[in-house]
Amino acid sequence: MNSHHDGTARGPLAHLRVLDLTSDVAGPWCTKLLADYGADVIKVERPRTGDPSRAHGAFPGGVPHREKSALYLWLNTSKRSVTLDVATATGRAMLLALAVRCDAVVHDWRPSEAARLRLRYGDFAPGHEAVVVTSVTAFGQGGPYAEWQAPPIVALAAGGQHYMAGDPDREPLQSAGYQALYQAGANAFGATLAALWAVAATGAGQAVEVAAMEAQAAVLELFLPDYAYRKSQALSKRRGNFASAAVGIYPAADGYIGIHAMPKNWPQLLEAMDAGWMADDERFVDNRARLRHDDELSAELYNWAASVTKREAYERAGETRAPIAPVNTIGDLLQSEHLRARGFFRELDHPFAGRLTYPGAPARMPATPAAPSRAPMLGEHNVEVYGELLGLAPADLVRLAAAGVV
Amino acid sequence: MASGAPELSADARLPLAGVRVLDLTMVWAGPVGTRFLADMGAEVIKVECARAWDQLRSLHFLGGDTERWWDKSAYFNHNNRNKYACTLNLKTARGRELALRLVAGSDLVFENYRADVIGTFGLDYDDLRAVKPDIILVSMPSHGKSGPEADHVAYGTNVEQLSGLASLSGYPGLGPHKSAIAYGDPNAGTLAAAAALAALHHRRRTGEGQHIEVAQWEAMIPNIGEFVLGYGMTGGQPESIANRHISRAQGVYACAPEGDAADAWVAVSVGSDDAFAALCRTIGRPELARDERFADVVSRHHHHDALDEIIGAWTAGRTHRDAAAALQAAGVAAAPVLRIPELMADEHLQARGFWESVTHAIAGTWEMEGVVWRLGRTPGHVRVPPPCYAEHNGWVLHDLLGLDDAAVAALERDGIISSAPDLRIHA
Numbered sequence: 001m002n003s004h005h006d007g008t009a010r011g012p013l014a015h016l017r018v019l020d021l022t023s024d025v026a027g028p029w030c031t032k033l034l035a036d037y038g039a040d041v042i043k044v045e046r047p048r049t050g051d052p053s054r055a056h057g058a059f060p061g062g063v064p065h066r067e068k069s070a071l072y073l074w075l076n077t078s079k080r081s082v083t084l085d086v087a088t089a090t091g092r093a094m095l096l097a098l099a100v101r102c103d104a105v106v107h108d109w110r111p112s113e114a115a116r117l118r119l120r121y122g123d124f125a126p127g128h129e130a131v132v133v134t135s136v137t138a139f140g141q142g143g144p145y146a147e148w149q150a151p152p153i154v155a156l157a158a159g160g161q162h163y164m165a166g167d168p169d170r171e172p173l174q175s176a177g178y179q180a181l182y183q184a185g186a187n188a189f190g191a192t193l194a195a196l197w198a199v200a201a202t203g204a205g206q207a208v209e210v211a212a213m214e215a216q217a218a219v220l221e222l223f224l225p226d227y228a229y230r231k232s233q234a235l236s237k238r239r240g241n242f243a244s245a246a247v248g249i250y251p252a253a254d255g256y257i258g259i260h261a262m263p264k265n266w267p268q269l270l271e272a273m274d275a276g277w278m279a280d281d282e283r284f285v286d287n288r289a290r291l292r293h294d295d296e297l298s299a300e301l302y303n304w305a306a307s308v309t310k311r312e313a314y315e316r317a318g319e320t321r322a323p324i325a326p327v328n329t330i331g332d333l334l335q336s337e338h339l340r341a342r343g344f345f346r347e348l349d350h351p352f353a354g355r356l357t358y359p360g361a362p363a364r365m366p367a368t369p370a371a372p373s374r375a376p377m378l379g380e381h382n383v384e385v386y387g388e389l390l391g392l393a394p395a396d397l398v399r400l401a402a403a404g405v406v
Numbered sequence: 407m408a409s410g411a412p413e414l415s416a417d418a419r420l421p422l423a424g425v426r427v428l429d430l431t432m433v434w435a436g437p438v439g440t441r442f443l444a445d446m447g448a449e450v451i452k453v454e455c456a457r458a459w460d461q462l463r464s465l466h467f468l469g470g471d472t473e474r475w476w477d478k479s480a481y482f483n484h485n486n487r488n489k490y491a492c493t494l495n496l497k498t499a500r501g502r503e504l505a506l507r508l509v510a511g512s513d514l515v516f517e518n519y520r521a522d523v524i525g526t527f528g529l530d531y532d533d534l535r536a537v538k539p540d541i542i543l544v545s546m547p548s549h550g551k552s553g554p555e556a557d558h559v560a561y562g563t564n565v566e567q568l569s570g571l572a573s574l575s576g577y578p579g580l581g582p583h584k585s586a587i588a589y590g591d592p593n594a595g596t597l598a599a600a601a602a603l604a605a606l607h608h609r610r611r612t613g614e615g616q617h618i619e620v621a622q623w624e625a626m627i628p629n630i631g632e633f634v635l636g637y638g639m640t641g642g643q644p645e646s647i648a649n650r651h652i653s654r655a656q657g658v659y660a661c662a663p664e665g666d667a668a669d670a671w672v673a674v675s676v677g678s679d680d681a682f683a684a685l686c687r688t689i690g691r692p693e694l695a696r697d698e699r700f701a702d703v704v705s706r707h708h709h710h711d712a713l714d715e716i717i718g719a720w721t722a723g724r725t726h727r728d729a730a731a732a733l734q735a736a737g738v739a740a741a742p743v744l745r746i747p748e749l750m751a752d753e754h755l756q757a758r759g760f761w762e763s764v765t766h767a768i769a770g771t772w773e774m775e776g777v778v779w780r781l782g783r784t785p786g787h788v789r790v791p792p793p794c795y796a797e798h799n800g801w802v803l804h805d806l807l808g809l810d811d812a813a814v815a816a817l818e819r820d821g822i823i824s825s826a827p828d829l830r831i832h833a
Binding site: 011012013015016029033037056057058059060061062068070071073074075121139140142143144145146148149150151152153154155156157158159160161162163164165166167170171172173174175176177179182183186187189190191193194195196197198200204206207208209210211213214215217218219220221222223224225226227228229230232233234235236237240241247249251256257258260262263264265268286287314317318321322323324325326327328329330331332333334337338339341342344345353356357358359360361362363364365366367368 | 442603636
């Protein structure tokens with residue numbers, strides 16, 4: 001069932017074992033990447049309820065079920081699940097014993113939570129100098145906001161990307177899903193691998209910290225760099241779907257298309273639009289002229305977009321190599337011939353949720369192919385993990401369950 | 407491995423000390439990716455040439471008559487700090503030969519050209535492997551290197567449109583909406599840097615390199631993975647809920663202007679009955695906790711608009727910082743929706759030392775974002791200022807490749823290297 005169990009995992013990280021103390025999105029995305037690329041990730045969940053993402057949905061037929069939540073199923077592939085109440089002395093001791101058998105520990109606690117549980121870096125490292133302890137939170141392990149309540153929208157609001165999204169005359173707009181947290185999780189994945197790389201050379205682990213606020217602030221496109229350097233606020237405003245007429249989202253005959261024509265893409269854009277006459281029009285003759293006549297250019301692009309379907313525009317884009325894309329719906333994505341030809345999506349069976357289509361990996365690593373497996377059921381690997389790593393017998397697990405520890 | 411660059415403040419303690427990256431990437435996705443590795447101590451050598459220089463250098467907003475504007479673009483400089491820059495015209499046989507000699511001394515090569523371009527230089531994976539059998543090549547084409555749309559081009563905004571995220575986002579009923587940034591770029595860059603590290607781990611154990619492919623479109627889809635699975639469960643695409651949440655009562659509320667900032671907002675999010683009671687006390691409306699319209703999670707959603715009005719009436723009389731601080735002190739999740747100037751002045755990031763000063767020979771001194779991957783024992787910093795165009799030609803050609811002055815002069819004469827970009831490009 002689990003790829004680590006049957007010995008078929010060959011991903012680039014098949015030599016690593018990771019103790020995953022995270023829930024919701026940011027931490028689980030980090031540890032899902034570790035797991036999908038081959039690491040043996042042991043996810044520690046609260047007894048009975050498990051990761052809160054098990055209650056998030058979507059659910060088949062809209063009926064909640066802790067083994068059928070889309071968010072959990074997606075973010076916990078390839079992991080093993082054990083239950084453990086880490087707030088009990090027995091549970092904490094078991095957790096520390098598991099950590100000794102792991103290369104890395106990932107948690108998403110605020111400093112006071114880690115302190116209360118006595119599970120800070122300094123609690124893991126003695127006797128296990130090589131361990132990497134990664135925290136992934138909204139605000140990091142120090143600073144004035146470190147103890148703030150931080151649901152996803154708070155992490156987004158503080159990072160600068162929230163203010164910059166949306167229409168200028170409306171409130172800032174949160175993009176769909178949990179983008180601030182995905183960014184934090186991807187950074188935590190990279191940072192953990194960097195620290196583990198150093199462990200192999202020096203034998204010394206360390207605490208690693210990723211804050212969603214910083215992860216977002218570091219990639220504010222040209223807006224933050226320009227303000228940081230020129231101290232001009234000219235670019236620090238929301239601009240809706242348009243940076244200029246040549247960079248925006250336009251309604252097409254059957255949906256929307258996106259155009260992103262930098263100066264060097266102008267000839268290709270005209271070719272895609274079959275609008276060679278514009279090359280000779282003095283209003284559009286160079287980038288400066290086009291910016292001066294932005295409204296007129298916008299009108300031309302609206303007219304053209306409305307005259308084509310998403311598919312027609314995209315085909316023209318491919319023929320002419322113009323940066324034009326359809327605004328794909330999920331339905332469009334799942335029917336994409338390109339993604340199908342590349343075998344991007346894959347199907348996984350789950351005993352409760354059934355067969356579902358899952359996105360593939362963000363990076364293809366052909367020398368080390370990995371085969372992600374379905375997300376675990378709550379506590380599915382208690383017997384296996386506690387037996388294998390802690391030497392506990394099934395009878396011991398019965399004792400622990402009766403005490404509410406697992 | 408290599409001798410250090412002349413001004414290299416090499417920190418042998420940094421995790422990637424001794425790892426060399428040949429960076430053929432331009433614009434944002436590739437450069438922001440290799441920046442992560444540079445921040446962790448890798449020696450990243452960026453390659454440009456007169457007719458193929460990084461377009462980010464042109465996005466400077468300083469006016470076209472600014473002296474050496476191509477060395478002053480903040481967008482370029484922020485994304486290329488801790489790196490070195492040289493020139494090589496990869497379209498020439500001599501330029502290719504020299505690039506391959508650099509490959510032979512490198513651990514990683516990054517490229518984010520359109521799928522078919524690197525092959526026209528004769529620098530495909532097999533070409534690289536011939537001179538460095540365990541090389542790790544990271545290719546980052548927007549659509550991937552195979553499939554019927556492999557030759558399409560896309561910027562980061564297009565990647566977001568292709569991925570499905572734009573169609574899922576937006577003000578309810580008003581069509582798709584982009585996120586704040588060309589999101590496809592840093593997303594692919596972050597994941598490509600991490601994948602490169604995964605490949606290094608594998609190489610150390612097995613001696614085997616590989617050719618990693620990060621199709622930026624594919625790298626973006628996992629960020630909406632729960633919607634893809636949800637589609638399979640429900641057969642439909644959900645309407646955007648914008649700033650709301652499936653369960654929590656939350657929104658973004660206008661606040662009193664502060665200084666010249668009329669456009670001020672606070673995000674508030676209530677996830678429990680206790681937090682709602684705390685919210686009611688904080689806004690001076692304790693009776694609302696017993697109001698049947700807001701008595702439980704479901705009622706609060708049914709009367710969300712009315713709740714928004716009540717919260718908004720309170721926030722309108724406060725700055726976003728004061729509102730957020732008061733709510734957080736009461737145990738209610740809230741944060742100011744920080745504008746960029748506020749973000750850079752923010753007390754939390756200041757206390758954490760996030761911003762770092764950089765001094766650049768041409769562009770001067772300013773503050774930029776620090777290192778996101780915070781390693782406690784071996785922290786990364788801005789060690790090397792962003793490189794001017796061709797700044798490290800001498801180090802690369804003389805020290806790394808062993809060419810003498812006559813050979814370098816010949817390269818300049820033949821247009822293989824240059825000291826200034828051709829300004830007709832990206833005009």
